[in-house]
Amino acid sequence: MTRSALTTPPPGAAGPRPASGAPGPGEPLGSHYSRCFGCGDRHPTGLHLKAVTPDGETVVAEFTVAEAHQGAPGLAHGGVLATAMDEVIGMSIWLFRRPYVTARLETDYLAPVPVGTTLHLRAWCTGVSGRKAYLEAEGRIGSADGPVAVRAAALFVEVGMEHFAEHGDAQTLLDEHHDYEVNP
Numbered sequence: 001m002t003r004s005a006l007t008t009p010p011p012g013a014a015g016p017r018p019a020s021g022a023p024g025p026g027e028p029l030g031s032h033y034s035r036c037f038g039c040g041d042r043h044p045t046g047l048h049l050k051a052v053t054p055d056g057e058t059v060v061a062e063f064t065v066a067e068a069h070q071g072a073p074g075l076a077h078g079g080v081l082a083t084a085m086d087e088v089i090g091m092s093i094w095l096f097r098r099p100y101v102t103a104r105l106e107t108d109y110l111a112p113v114p115v116g117t118t119l120h121l122r123a124w125c126t127g128v129s130g131r132k133a134y135l136e137a138e139g140r141i142g143s144a145d146g147p148v149a150v151r152a153a154a155l156f157v158e159v160g161m162e163h164f165a166e167h168g169d170a171q172t173l174l175d176e177h178h179d180y181e182v183n184p
């Protein structure tokens with residue numbers, strides 16, 4: 001992975017620290033919004049990622065490339081693959097138990113991904129420094145140890161729920177997350 005300094009944890013960054021009350025090994029990580037293009041059940045052409053954490057620290061999910069996801073004929077669009085990386089990384093919010101947004105996403109494309117392929121996605125945190133979380137992800141073709149087709153490195157920045165209230169529709173998020181405290 002060609003990772004820039006902007007997605008590399010600074011010296012002294014803390015290791016990943018799953019929060020108390022976060023999902024444990026083997027538990028599913030739900031959708032953050034039912035109409036999300038990445039994980040929403042109610043999105044007609046979205047990626048419909050369903051994630052679990054195998055160990056309480058990393059996130060795994062599968063994404064089967066459909067015709068709606070094409071760029072070149074018969075092949076996944078690169079932007080859609082970047083979305084899959086963004087989403088599986090973003091699922092780490094359930095481990096942090098805090099809202100974060102993508103500030104920077106770097107993506108390497110190593111192999112074409114035909115329609116019908118199931119990509120096995122995995123994301124992990126490489127460090128946390130203040131509001132900044134550094135994360136990486138990969139997508140492997142056909143199985144969890146298949147060839148790597150996509151790699152990504154990201155900087156996520158922690159925000160308050162007011163970010164969504166000011167710029168979007170926080171009430172809809174809260175309606176879908178009755179168990180989430182706005183000011184834990």
Ligand SMILES: CCCCC/C=C\C/C=C\C/C=C\C/C=C\CCCC(=O)SCCNC(=O)CCNC(=O)[C@H](O)C(C)(C)COP(=O)(O)OP(=O)(O)OC[C@H]1O[C@@H](n2cnc3c(N)ncnc32)[C@H](O)[C@@H]1OP(=O)(O)O
Pocket residue numbers: 006032038086087089090091093094097098099100101102103104130131132155157159164173177180
């Ligand atoms: C159990 C709890 C969960 C709660 C559930 C409920 C709701 C959650 C809802 C949504 C969850 C979100 C994600 C869900 C999962 C997957 C979806 C994928 C994620 C996305 O798809 S999300 C959409 C795309 N995303 C955006 O829509 C962000 C637009 N953007 C901004 O909103 C601002 O830009 C922001 C907030 C990023 C920063 O703004 P700001 O004013 O708060 O802070 P500031 O600018 O000071 O940056 C602070 C430090 O980050 C450094 N920094 C910032 N940007 C950088 C960059 N690009 N490169 C390098 N460094 C950067 C600065 O240099 C500074 O560093 P330093 O502190 O060292 O100076």
